[in-house]
Amino acid sequence: MAQMWITMGPQHPMTHGLWTLRVKIDGETVVDTEPELGYIHRGVEKICESRDFTQITPYCDRLCYASAMTWAHSYIYAAENLLEVEVPERAEYIRLIANEMQRIASHLMWLGAYTPDTGNLTVFVWCLRDREMFLDLMQELGGSRMHYNFPRVGGVKRDLPIGFADRARAKTKMFLERMQEYEMLLDESTIFLIRTQGVGYAKAEEMVNAGVTGPNVRAAGVNYDVRWAHPYSVYDEIDWEPSVEKQASIKGADCYDRYRVRMEEMRQSALMILDALDKIPGGADTHYSPGDEMILSKAPNRAPEGASGFHHFEDPRGESMFYLQGGGEGRGKSPYRMSIRSPMFITIPFVAKTMIGYKIADIPAIMGSFDPCIGETDR
Amino acid sequence: MATHPNAQPNFRNMFWKPFHMCIKAMARTFSRGPFNRWAKANADGYHNKIEPNMLDEKSIARAEGNIMNDVTAHEYTADREGSELFPTIWKPYTIMYPYERLEDLEPWLFEPGQYNGRIGVVWETCTACKLCIRICPNDCLHMSTKLRVDIMDLQDEDSEHGGLGGDLQVGGYAALPLEEVLAAHEVRNPVTAHTAPEPEYRFGEVISLSGKTATVRWNDSNKETIEYSENLLRGDEQIVSGMIDMGRCMFCGLCMEACDSTSFFMTNEYDGLSGYTREDLWFDASRTRVLISEQQEAVDEELALRAKKERAKRAKKAEKKSAKAKKAEA
Amino acid sequence: MSDKATGASWMVSADQNESAAKAAVSAINSHFSKAGVVASVLKHSSGSKRSYVSIECPPEHWLALAKWLRFDNGVNHCSMITGIHHPDGGADKGWEVVAHLMRMPVKNQEPGVAHVMRGGELEGNDIPMEYEVGIILPPSTTPTVPSVQSVWVGADWNEKETWDLVGINFEGHKDMVRVLNPHDSPVGFHPLQKQHRLRYDGFNEMYDDAQGFGRKPIDADKVK
Structure with a gap:
């Protein structure tokens, strides 16, 4: 039978973002793939060369809109490295709570987008319903549901509102119970199991060499998490365990492993939130006004020329990194160069090669299981 | 069709789970008064499970004295009770936007x-x-702004708004009234005039103040001169x-x-x-x-x-x- | 925070981090000192102030250094390769390529067995480490750096992005195409070079007529 190239995208409901996957098929089997990115390249790196450090934070929220809080924090940690700023401990705890809530919300969005791809529409509405709980919590912190503009260089914008701790605890405990419902529904569903097990094998050595990080590589048994390998914030004071899955077979980790890793990560994040609310210095029920030194320390707003700072950060999709170079006397208020490392930029070409040998119908399952977010890929 | 070992039909899924769902739904719906305990235990979600912390005796008495109304702490999300008689039957989670608004149901989100x-x-x-x-x-x-003399600086001392003007400030602006222009504008008829009115003041930046004099760098000539402060009015960059x-x-x-x-x-x-x-x-x-x-x-x-x-x-x-x-x- | 079962710590401690950085630096310096490669241990200036290895490498030795790092130092992950244009850098510094590499601990990957290593137990070349390699190029219209596409798969698309956005050529890179800009972008157009300026650069106004004084009502030309 003749082989032909088919274009999936750029508008395609299962590619989870705006990119094109050109697939060469022989009947139903995928023989070759070619991803094309760049449809939402907005030039963020160039724009941020002419913005102040505080003005860049809302741009970084919009890099990966499904996981805005973590991207803003990733930038802020790099900016603090560049400007040599100390962050008060209470602010670090607040950041940890916000980041872990965002991790849960991002994984719920992933699950809510992935399960309909495999045919299970109920989990879609369940995940979005539970994601609403965390979006409401982050709305109290940041002021809007998806782009919060929450961290500042040297701390956070404002403290936990009054009553936040009670609501957060209630919602997180409720979520831990609800997770059991998801697992019950998905782990005992023939369709989901058949579509995800044995599909999309990805070997650990290949993933490590390609630079794939985060839940994707932890599904293959490689225990690498930036939160323990290069600790930042107060992750060493919180009680948690990295979530790793064994590879399913000698061929690598399949989609089901990646699903299990993310479910376990959500559970760990929920436990981290509860733990952080207990351990936060100053108590979770006190409220310091914005700009108080408990939550925001004074930061210079100029970086000397030749100074640079970078920070690796554990994003829900992998390891993200910002590299900033300072601008010196004249343009010191903006970075001279801002370079963004997006985990998905490296993962998507890798995934495109993983799909070879499977059927077209497996493409959404494999693609979705790696959790692409094109906002951060294209910047 | 292929089957999976985890997903075979079994008695738990086929009988017990539906059975428990029915029992719990009945317990939630039909438990009132003395059977409130069952209602609470089987309630869905985080409603009807938590006793509120009433702050004073009066409120506690009010809560306890009312056996028909199930007073619980509806703190966390929109109150989705369907009705007072069957409070455990819920409306859908969706907030019906033009008719119900989230800021009425969860005002802490919209501070x-x-x-x-x-x-x-x-x-x-x-x-x-x-x-x-x-x-x-x-x-x-x-924003467009205009450098002008604030109206409060132009009031007479004895009028009711008098004395409320500002003083010259270093780094601020000063205005020198141009007497001929002001005199001409007294008799100018804006309805029939052919040209735009000329500027009535000459503005400059105040460099320093000392005693009765001020050093002003004038905007038009960029030269610095020293003037008596009482001849100058204060100028402001104001939003137009x-x-x-x-x-x-x-x-x-x-x-x-x-x-x-x-x-x-x-x-x-x-x-x-x-x-x-x-x-x-x-x-x-x-x-x-x-x-x-x-x-x-x-x-x-x-x-x-x-x-x-x-x-x-x-x-x-x-x-x-x-x-x-x-x-x-x- | 430690593992409940064994009590070993999950976290990589500061001492491990420091010792790993020093070991890597001394190995690099002893191996490459004659090539002009200078490695040093720097610390992040905020947060937990961890050490990392910072290397300055002349462009001609970059491929050799990359291979040595990968195979003898265990640096198995190329995190990012980025380029910077310095039009005002003087006679020595016209372009800069910065490569960020990481060492991920990967031990004995066997199927069906997850080696859940605990950070506190890692030692030697297994300790995770961050590397930053800076390559400075003199001013030129065709800056060139050898490509490390053959050493790390992750460098492939990073180099494509650097060439696409900044314009630094990678010698030996197969299949160099535009990855973020459209495929039909003009040849020689690399947006992140400093001569291309945005409209809002330096807080100049983005608009010609900000308050809309020149705009016409919607039904202009339509009402008689």
């Missing part, structure tokens, strides 16, 4: 200073410092018009944080921001009204500060007057 909603500006207290314009990442805020491009605004809230004079707010409104063309999204002063009651505290503080300054000024002027009068007498 006026915390939520990044529509921009609201109290133009009266704006001092045209342009901090908001400089911090906006998207260049959405536009402002436009906000809500089409570009990304609701980040940096402008609200930058505003020193507490005139710039992000209200908690999200309605009424739409239009058919991009020009419709340009908001001018009339569309950036602030519901003063919500930002009342901030506005009150600012106005109180200014009232204090004015009172201090009036007191000083009154002292000066009485000192002069005493001298004249003596």
Whole structure:
């Protein structure tokens, strides 16, 4: 039978973002793939060369809109490295709570987008319903549901509102119970199991060499998490365990492993939130006004020329990194160069090669299981 | 069709789970009064499970005395009780937007200073410092200002608004009245005049003040001269018009944080921001009204500060007057 | 925070981090000192102030250094390769390529067995480490750096992005195409070079007529 190239995208409901996957098929089997990115390249790196450090934070929220809080924090940690700023401990705890809530919300969005791809529409509405709980919590912190503009260089914008701790605890405990419902529904569903097990094998050595990080590589048994390998914030004071899955077979980790890793990560994040609310210095029920030194320390707003700072950060999709170079006397208020490392930029070409040998119908399952977010890929 | 070992039909899924669902639903629905305990134990979600912490005796008595109304702590999300008689049957989670609004059901999410909603500006207290314009990442805020003499500086000393003007400040502006122009403008008829009115003042920047004199660098010639302070009026860069491009605004809230004079707010409104063309999204002063009651505290503080300054000024002027009068007498 | 079962710590401690950085630096310096490669241990200036290895490498030795790092130092992950244009850098510094590499601990990957290593137990070349390699190029219209596409798969798309956005050529890179800009972008157009300026650069106004004084009502030309 003749082989032909088919274009999936750029508008395609299962590619989870705006990119094109050109697939060469022989009947139903995928023989070759070619991803094309760049449809939402907005030039963020160039724009941020002419913005102040505080003005860049809302741009970084919009890099990966499904996981805005973590991207803003990733930038802020790099900016603090560049400007040599100390962050008060209470602010670090607040950041940890916000980041872990965002991790849960991002994984719920992933699950809510992935399960309909495999045919299970109920989990879609369940995940979005539970994601609403965390979006409401982050709305109290940041002021809007998806782009919060929450961290500042040297701390956070404002403290936990009054009553936040009670609501957060209630919602997180409720979520831990609800997770059991998801697992019950998905782990005992023939369709989901058949579509995800044995599909999309990805070997650990290949993933490590390609630079794939985060839940994707932890599904293959490689225990690498930036939160323990290069600790930042107060992750060493919180009680948690990295979530790793064994590879399913000698061929690598399949989609089901990646699903299990993310479910376990959500559970760990929920436990981290509860733990952080207990351990936060100053108590979770006190409220310091914005700009108080408990939550925001004074930061210079100029970086000397030749100074640079970078920070690796554990994003829900992998390891993200910002590299900033300072601008010196004249343009010191903006970075001279801002370079963004997006985990998905490296993962998507890798995934495109993983799909070879499977059927077209497996493409959404494999693609979705790696959790692409094109906002951060294209910047 | 292929089957999976985990997914075989089994008695638990086929019988026990539906059975428990029915029993719990019945317990939730039909348990009132003395059987409230079952209702609470089988309630779905986080409603009807938590006793509220009543603050005083009266409230506790009110809660306990009412066996028909199941008083629980509805703190965490919208109250979705279907009816008072069967409070455990819930309405759908979806908030029916035009008829129910989330800000009525969960007001803590929409605190006026915390939520990044529509921009609201109290133009009266704006001092045209342009901090908001400089911090906006998207260049959405536009303001045109004019250097002029404030009307409070032009009032007679004895009138009811007299004495409320400002003094010359180093770094501020000074205005020299041009007598011929002012005289000409007394008799000018704006209805029939052929040319625009000429500027009535000559403006300059105050470099330093000492005693009765001020060093002024004039804007037109860039030269510095020394003038008597009593011949000069104070000049202000004042806001004439402002436009906000809500089409570009990304609701980040940096402008609200930058505003020193507490005139710039992000209200908690999200309605009424739409239009058919991009020009419709340009908001001018009339569309950036602030519901003063919500930002009342901030506005009150600012106005109180200014009232204090004015009172201090009036007191000083009154002292000066009485000192002069005493001298004249003596 | 430690593992409940064994009590070993999950976290990589500061001492491990420091010792790993020093070991890597001394190995690099002893191996490459004659090539002009200078490695040093720097610390992040905020947060937990961890050490990392910072290397300055002349462009001609970059491929050799990359291979040595990968195979003898265990640096198995190329995190990012980025380029910077310095039009005002003087006679020595016209372009800069910065490569960020990481060492991920990967031990004995066997199927069906997850080696859940605990950070506190890692030693030697297994300790995770961050590397930053800076390559400075003199000013030129065709800056060139050898490509490390053959050493790390992750460098492939990073180099494509650097060439696409900044314009630094990678010698030996197969299949160099535009990855973020459209495929039909003009040849020689690399947006992140400093001569291309945005409209809002330096806080100049983005608009010609900000307050819309020149705009016409919607029904202009339509009402008689």
